[in-house]
Amino acid sequence: MFQLPRGTRDFKPADMQKYRYIQQQISEIFQRFGYEEVRTPTFETLDLFTAKSGESIKEELYDFTDKGGRKLTLRPELTAPVIRFYIDQLQMEPKPLKLYYIGNCFRYDRPQKGRYREFWQAGCELFGPNTPEAYAELIALAYTQLHSLGLNNITVNIGNLTIIDALFTQLNLTSEQKQYLPPLIDKVLYEDITHALQDFDVSQEHITRFINLLETTDIDHLSTHMKNHQEAREQLNLTKQVIELLHQNFQITTCQLKMSIVRGLEYYKGIVFEIEAPSLGAEKQLCGGGVYELISLFGGNDVPTAGFAIGMDRTILALETEGITFPNPEPEIYIIPVDQTTIPQSITIATMLRTHGYITDLDLLRRGVGKALKYANTKHYQYIIIIGPKELEQQAVTLRNMMTGEQTIVPYNDLLSKLE
Amino acid sequence: MFQLPRGTRDFKPADMQKYRYIQQQISEIFQRFGYEEVRTPTFETLDLFTAKSGESIKEELYDFTDKGGRKLTLRPELTAPVIRFYIDQLQMEPKPLKLYYIGNCFRYDRPQKGRYREFWQAGCELFGPNTPEAYAELIALAYTQLHSLGLNNITVNIGNLTIIDALFTQLNLTSEQKQYLPPLIDKVLYEDITHALQDFDVSQEHITRFINLLETTDIDHLSTHMKNHQEAREQLNLTKQVIELLHQNFQITTCQLKMSIVRGLEYYKGIVFEIEAPSLGAEKQLCGGGVYELISLFGGNDVPTAGFAIGMDRTILALETEGITFPNPEPEIYIIPVDQTTIPQSITIATMLRTHGYITDLDLLRRGVGKALKYANTKHYQYIIIIGPKELEQQAVTLRNMMTGEQTIVPYNDLLSKLE
Numbered sequence: 036m037f038q039l040p041r042g043t044r045d046f047k048p049a050d051m052q053k054y055r056y057i058q059q060q061i062s063e064i065f066q067r068f069g070y071e072e073v074r075t076p077t078f079e080t081l082d083l084f085t086a087k088s089g090e091s092i093k094e095e096l097y098d099f100t101d102k103g104g105r106k107l108t109l110r111p112e113l114t115a116p117v118i119r120f121y122i123d124q125l126q127m128e129p130k131p132l133k134l135y136y137i138g139n140c141f142r143y144d145r146p147q148k149g150r151y152r153e154f155w156q157a158g159c160e161l162f163g164p165n166t167p168e169a170y171a172e173l174i175a176l177a178y179t180q181l182h183s184l185g186l187n188n189i190t191v192n193i194g195n196l197t198i199i200d201a202l203f204t205q206l207n208l209t210s211e212q213k214q215y216l217p218p219l220i221d222k223v224l225y226e227d228i229t230h231a232l233q234d235f236d237v238s239q240e241h242i243t244r245f246i247n248l249l250e251t252t253d254i255d256h257l258s259t260h261m262k263n264h265q266e267a268r269e270q271l272n273l274t275k276q277v278i279e280l281l282h283q284n285f286q287i288t289t290c291q292l293k294m295s296i297v298r299g300l301e302y303y304k305g306i307v308f309e310i311e312a313p314s315l316g317a318e319k320q321l322c323g324g325g326v327y328e329l330i331s332l333f334g335g336n337d338v339p340t341a342g343f344a345i346g347m348d349r350t351i352l353a354l355e356t357e358g359i360t361f362p363n364p365e366p367e368i369y370i371i372p373v374d375q376t377t378i379p380q381s382i383t384i385a386t387m388l389r390t391h392g393y394i395t396d397l398d399l400l401r402r403g404v405g406k407a408l409k410y411a412n413t414k415h416y417q418y419i420i421i422i423g424p425k426e427l428e429q430q431a432v433t434l435r436n437m438m439t440g441e442q443t444i445v446p447y448n449d450l451l452s453k454l455e
Numbered sequence: 456m457f458q459l460p461r462g463t464r465d466f467k468p469a470d471m472q473k474y475r476y477i478q479q480q481i482s483e484i485f486q487r488f489g490y491e492e493v494r495t496p497t498f499e500t501l502d503l504f505t506a507k508s509g510e511s512i513k514e515e516l517y518d519f520t521d522k523g524g525r526k527l528t529l530r531p532e533l534t535a536p537v538i539r540f541y542i543d544q545l546q547m548e549p550k551p552l553k554l555y556y557i558g559n560c561f562r563y564d565r566p567q568k569g570r571y572r573e574f575w576q577a578g579c580e581l582f583g584p585n586t587p588e589a590y591a592e593l594i595a596l597a598y599t600q601l602h603s604l605g606l607n608n609i610t611v612n613i614g615n616l617t618i619i620d621a622l623f624t625q626l627n628l629t630s631e632q633k634q635y636l637p638p639l640i641d642k643v644l645y646e647d648i649t650h651a652l653q654d655f656d657v658s659q660e661h662i663t664r665f666i667n668l669l670e671t672t673d674i675d676h677l678s679t680h681m682k683n684h685q686e687a688r689e690q691l692n693l694t695k696q697v698i699e700l701l702h703q704n705f706q707i708t709t710c711q712l713k714m715s716i717v718r719g720l721e722y723y724k725g726i727v728f729e730i731e732a733p734s735l736g737a738e739k740q741l742c743g744g745g746v747y748e749l750i751s752l753f754g755g756n757d758v759p760t761a762g763f764a765i766g767m768d769r770t771i772l773a774l775e776t777e778g779i780t781f782p783n784p785e786p787e788i789y790i791i792p793v794d795q796t797t798i799p800q801s802i803t804i805a806t807m808l809r810t811h812g813y814i815t816d817l818d819l820l821r822r823g824v825g826k827a828l829k830y831a832n833t834k835h836y837q838y839i840i841i842i843g844p845k846e847l848e849q850q851a852v853t854l855r856n857m858m859t860g861e862q863t864i865v866p867y868n869d870l871l872s873k874l875e
Contacts, residue, residue, distance in 0.1 A: 036542065036543075036753065036754040036755075037500055037502065037503045037506070037539045037542075037753060037754075038500060039496065039539070039540075039543060039702070040496055040498055040499060040500060040521075040525065041499070041525070043497070044496070045493065045494065045540040045544065046492075046493055046494035047544070047545075048491035048493060048497075048554070049491060050494075050719075051491075051493060051494055052492070054494070055482075055492065062475075066784055066814055067809045067812065067814050067815065068809065068815070068816070069814065069815070069816030069817075071468035071471075072466075072468060072471040072472075072475065073465065073466055073753065074465065074466035074470075074471055074474070075466075075467070075560060076459065076460055076463035076464070076466050076571055076573050077497060077529075077561075078460055078463070078517075078529075078573075079457075079460060080457055080458060080460060083457045086457070094522075097498075097519070097521060097675060098843035099517070099519030099520075100519075101460075101563065102514075102516060102563050103461070105460065105461070107460055109497075109498075118458045120459075120465040122456065123456075123459060123465070124465065124467070129830055129833055129834070131819050131820060132819065133816075134468070139497060140529060141497075143521065143522050147783060153496050153497055153498075156743075159853055162714070163819070163820060164819035164820050166819055166820070166821060168798050168817070169819040169820075171802070172802070172817065172819065175806070178599050179809070201875050217757060219805060226608065235681065252630060280798075280799060280802060283799060283801045284799045284800075284802035284806065285806050286803075286806060322757055333456065333457060334456035334457075335456075348695070364486055366489065378588050378700075379700060379704045380704075381701060382588060382591070382592070382700060382704035382705060383704045383706075386595070386704065386705055386706060389487045389488065389599070390486065394486055394487050394489065395487065395488070395489070396488070396489030396553075397489075397588070398730040399512070399581060399584035399586055399588055399589040399592065400550065400551060400584050400586070400589075401586060411548055413549055414549070425689065426775075428540065
């Protein structure tokens with residue numbers, strides 16, 4: 036007996052119906068916002084990801100050497116591959132270029148609830164604009180994705196890494212000291228932050244002010260502490276405009292400033308955001324994204340870029356937690372030949388119904404009407420068609436409506452109109 | 456600059472539109488025949504595939520050892536994974552169990568036209584029935600898939616491996632000699648077959664008869680040479696019934712007997728079939744399948760199984776060769792704010808239109824009306840909405856129909872009805 040590889044899973048039909056429903060909805064919303072779908076290979080050269088995220092990422096990669104000696108890896112995320120693709124083939128496309136993807140990614144980490152070693156992401160990258168309306172639209176798109184699926188209890192948190200960096204600079208931290216803080220900020224461990232800053236010889240007054248500014252949701256309050264930092268003031272102004280457009284024009288009222296968002300500082304710059312479903316507890320983040328710089332690092336001609344990715348597994352979990360029912364295609368018609376003599380005519384009828392778009396199945400096991408009826412009932416077929424020698428002679432079928440229990444003899448020629 | 460891994464490819468938006476169209480059509484037809492979708496992981500344990508196909512398959516696998524020391528491989532095909540899944544979780548499901556999948560597979564072989572190292576397959580497995588109507592329906596399903604996509608010039612060839620084996624037995628071949636012939640038969644190399652059989656001390660009379668039987672499309676002719684082989688006669692009878700049901704009841708006239716089909720003799724048994732698009736030349740096979748035995752080999756409780764897989768890349772090539780146009784979603788509305796003062800209202804209008812399902816984009820670059828119009832034209836938007844201070848004052852927009860050239864001022868409240 037062969038095992039499913041650890042940390043992976045099989046999708047039963049009911050799981051795939053949920054997945055396809057979400058995929059279809061997400062695709063539709065991306066397209067509605069002017070995005071077009073792209074796809075990149077499942078594996079890439081290893082150096083693509085070490086260039087983006089540093090050597091340490093190797094620890095969580097499924098990397099391998101192929102038979103030609105190439106160092107490859109299953110992709111851990113999709114932004115780096117899409118940027119590679121852009122540089123390779125799409126740099127001359129008119130801007131803005133709006134690309135989306137829905138694909139699987141791989142990470143070798145400890146499997147836990149809602150976290151698999153192979154997982155699915157839906158995301159997008161925006162090439163060209165760096166205006167407040169561009170960033171507001173991007174965040175609105177991510178929110179609309181999750182809201183349209185039926186999630187009502189989600190919050191959008193918007194941060195800005197340029198301002199975080201300015202706050203670090205005000206504390207006179209070395210670049211080494213700066214690297215130590217983000218994980219603590221991300222986890223909102225204020226006590227640990229305090230201890231760390233004390234160790235870095237920051238005064239208690241500055242520590243208190245720093246934590247106060249991390250916690251504020253008031254941009255004007257932050258502005259009063261950024262007087263000497265031109266770039267930070269510009270970013271504060273940008274962030275303010277983005278939040279205003281989201282509130283007033285995109286009509287998204289559940290978004291707020293959250294300075295403690297510190298996503299991959301290596302390549303994210305400026306505005307960053309996350310969307311959470313608080314109902315999920317500790318693993319509540321459904322979506323993350325922001326403004327980043329990767330094109331020049333990968334050897335392309337620089338152009339503003341921003342994007343986000345939605346975790347499809349956690350989104351399904353959140354939908355289940357909120358008790359949303361997923362629509363699924365209902366089986367429609369099950370045809371039972373009473374004996375072998377009526378099998379050919381049963382096939383002819385099945386073929387006719389399928390040609391007209393009906394989900395139609397036919398008993399293939401020659402098991403008798405009783406057992407076949409039981410099977411059709413288990414599978415929730417809406418109509419049963421029974422064809423025996425008597426029906427064959429009359430050029431008709433017995434049609435049973437499983438919802439009403441009504442059963443009638445219907446001539447072949449009337450069957451389609453009767454089903455409508 | 457980073458390279459795309461050799462033998463793989465990126466899908467541009469136009470490529471993905473074709474792929475998604477085909478995927479959607481194929482899914483719909485599978486469902487119409489009563490099949491339900493499943494999904495298995497992208498990688499499996501290596502021994503799953505060596506158990507199925509022998510050690511030699513390793514040469515064409517992307518196999519690797521993960522960080523926990525597990526020997527894994529990217530899947531080269533999807534039948535073995537689905538059978539593993541069935542044994543693991545689905546054995547108790549009511550029969551027939553009809554499962555389909557659409558997924559990527561990986562093979563390390565020399566890249567060439569229409570052959571990639573990562574490629575997509577759509578296929579299905581049928582668990583339970585072994586009746587003529589079950590096999591005829593399976594073949595009809597494969598044909599309907601390709602025909603519904605728009606392929607008119609395809610042929611269905613049906614063979615039977617039990618009969619091939621009986622023919623070998625009649626020639627008194629050793630099991631070693633038997634293994635030598637299939638590749639030659641598959642490639643229809645009659646001269647090489649003749650030489651091989653001569654080397655195996657088969658008389659010229661028997662060689663001539665063997666080749667004659669390989670070439671025949673007449674089942675009754677084959678029957679006259681199978682008098683002493685009970686199992687082969689049963690299989691001939693089954694094959695005859697399948698072809699009759701296909702012709703008369705599934706109304707598929709382009710199917711015929713082709714004894715030279717010799718798919719993986721290790722696990723295929725009995726009826727096998729292939730569907731070809733002759734327009735593609737040497738690489739013309741779009742679909743292959745048949746009856747196989749894998750469940751007991753994998754440690755499950757035996758049950759009849761059959762299935763097929765369609766190569767999605769070659770199917771797209773065949774559709775292109777037949778000159779079929781793929782439907783694609785048309786961009787609908789492009790909104791241009793004349794200056795910064797009208798951006799918020801432009802967003803409000805865009806949000807309203809998107810909420811009502813329109814594919815709507817908004818100029819995010821503040822580049823002026825002329826350049827924005829040019830961009831919208833390049834992208835083939837059907838309507839342009841221009842919002843300047845004048846329109847803002849009138850609580851209206853300028854709506855231009857790009858197909859007719861008509862341009863009118865439309866109040867906000869009339870916009871939706873005007874677009875309908």
